Amino acid sequence: MIPEFLKIAGGTVYDPANGIDGEVRDLWMSGGKIVEAPSDFETRPARTIDAKGLVVMPGGVDMHCHIVGSKVNAARMMCPEHGEIIPSTTSTGLRYAGLGYTTAFDAAIAPLAARHAHEELVDTPCIDRGFFALMGNNHYIMRAIRQNEPDRLKAFVGWLLGASKGFAAKLVNPGGVENWKNRPEGNARDLETRVDHFEVTPGQILASVAWAADELRLPHPVHVHTLNLGLPGNWTTTLQTMKRLEGHRAHMAHIQFHSYDGGDGDESTFGSKVGPLVEYLNDHPNLTVDVGQIVFGPAIGMTADGPVGHFLGRLYGTKWYSNDIEQETGCGVAPIEYRNTTAVHAWQWAIGLEWFLLARDPWRIAMSTDHPNGGSFLAYPRIIKLLMDATFRKDALAALPAEVRERSVLRDLDRQYSLSEIAIITRAGPARMLGLTNKGHLGIGADADVTIYTPDPDPEVMFALPRYVIHRGRIVVEQGEIREATRGRTLHVAPDYDRGVEPDLQKWFESSYSIRWRNYPVEADTIGESEVVP
Amino acid sequence: MDPSRTVDDRRIWPDSVCTACGCLCDDIVVKVKGDRILEAQGACSIGEGHFLGNRRGDGPEAWIHGEPANFDEAVERAAILLAGASCPLVIGLQECTTEGHRAAVELAESIGGGLEVPGVSATILSLQSVGEVTCTLGEIQNRADFVLIWRADPVRTHPRLFSRHVLEPRSDFLPGGRNDRFLAVVDIRETTTLKEADLAIPMDEGAEVEALWLLRALVKGIAIEAEQIAGVALKDWQALVERFRAARYGAILYDGRSNGLSVRGIHSLVRELNERTRFVVMPLHSGGNGVGARNVLTWRTGLPGAVRFVEGQGPLSSDAGLPSATAADAVLVVSGNPMVMDNEPTTEVRRKIPRVLLTGNQEPHPQAAEVVIRTAAFGIETSGTVYRMDGVPLPLRAVVASRFPTVEAVLRSIEHRVRERRA
């Protein structure tokens, strides 16, 4: 059979992973991949998209969002009035495509509910996708640390990722959630806090799982939501966490929520501590971050950090959903409304932007709103405009409460992101951080995920309405209209691990879980089309 | 993956899921000879009835107006009824797996109809007003040192709940098992469960909501002056509240069919209790996969419980199912007990309208609906994902082959015929 080709002709290509910064080029694709232009001069593509004057980028990659699984579905049930932020799986996929995104990862799935998450992923069209498996409060991991058995821990992490068909190891408030299950005010306030029953510390969990992820050569390193999310003065914990991870690769999630000055319940001391944190990041290439930018308006707090859910529900007096998941994690959901007249919210907004503008290496900072925690992913074009247009940003800052306007370094920052830098933080960078060698670039052999934009003096307009979106070589969006809801693939890992651990593991499992060991792993036929990422 | 093994002429299925009650026990060893189930080892009496009561259905694959019909005729007839309706309604869905739910959503969308999972509105309305503080069963199993059963009789309705998850298990946190746990039961009548209680509180019928308000007040520390409330001495209620306070990890379990005010009262109480100690709450649901239906409907449409598909507008909310049900002029009951609807206020309306019934029942009533189409028996002859009452998903594996199609296959056939008629 003669392969069918799709050609994008004469577009201005931004492909930073391959050092291409706005060059006019042709792109050929076939069989869902970017391919060499056929050597045979006669070969005509089945279809040519004339991209003259248009901007061509790889498809967007969202490395940290919450779009599927039991907690998202609980939020849909609890807050139908916020359906705009937490839409159905179908709408989620279509919206990502409409935004030029072709890959997204849910950042927090309890392995016990992995089967549920996979069923939702299968029903999420137009994007390739996967999830990070929660392990920060896993009993077996804590047990292995207490017994000083790193190899057992490493094997367990491999087994758990394989069994849940997850993509990466995620830590959420390591140890703190377990303490909250034990005591109403229980939590972990610093890395040396003792975890009840287990005699381990959050610092040990961080270091051990980071080590295991490295040892297993996972494509994405440990993905960390550290202690004290959202609390005044939490920057010290964040800095300690980053230091504790020295010698390992690690990703710090939604760093905005962890960069706060202040304390003692006095709101006027709340502020930004991005300075020392970003300096640390700049000097430590083992670390990457995503921002977790907030946008003003409605959002949904949604986290495996059970005590944070409780805190939010109390703080705002809203409805509150909580779900403790045996041996593994917690889960909290509560609606939030970010107001630009509320000083703390205004600080959060400014702190996110400070991170984007002060981080030196765009390859190590990714766009995210921690959807829907900071707001919907649909806000990305607006955030891009805030980064590309210093005047627009300063005008927005001017509308905030005086203390933020006057104290945030934002007012002195004139940096404007280039198109190439935007391409890095929205696709090339996150793909590299995730270890997806086929995503985030347009080199030969890459997945044919391409977004074509119409240049516009207003970057928000440009990025909100891509002209074409191509997913695995199929045209999903054409002239701004959805043309085909492609079936995406689930991306997961299948690490090699020492199977010698299984008898002990099974014994522990059968004595503590409410389901049988045999019924825990997710079978291949549950997850639809899939790909094992080496 | 097929975990079964063959010994002599028997096929043995380990760790099978029993869908007879909401516990979804997944440790049943089912022994099969040919197409007959010989034994369901580990099952409770309800579970045994579920597995052993299964006889391979014989007789016609469908009926139209009570007359035997073949599958294609029945599908054609169902398609005519649904395509010709101005407001069709798809209802039921408790007895199929995710694949069936997906097909039902797609059919409802393509016929522009309503879609409803009956019997979930009370829990959803409560969730939408106060939220929910819950857990998976294993947390109760390992941590709950205090359990309150509120107007439910799990010893009878969920026979293995206490031994597997709630009372007996020993754990690192509760090494003494039953001795480390305190069981309180509040009910309006003598139940089997009440007899097992460390603290039994029999209250007056109809006083449930009042009692819940009282408990909330006592938990908040509000002084109450009364001798008796809800037919119970105040000091007994106070004793219960003392137990709440002493709990490290308390759990309240209630009947999943409770009315809206009670559900909201219970959930509000649990939220209140979390100000002082850790407390969780869980409705005890009956068998089948209603929890899965609610889940799939929600993720596929963004709306829980009941939706209406209107062409060009996508799914719309149809609160508590009433608008769609009263307006419906053709009802498709998908693999649920049609009698479930008798608890609903719209029964009268529904009785009068033409109905298509898909059922896995082994001996369906040929006149239960205008069109009756038989499907594989749920939980015995079907595979796929089912959701336990605490939301934990489990793999269901068919232990016997069926001569009837799956729910999803029938629904897709109907959808196909509807499309053809429209084209």
Ligand SMILES: [Zn+2]
């Ligand atoms: Zn997150």
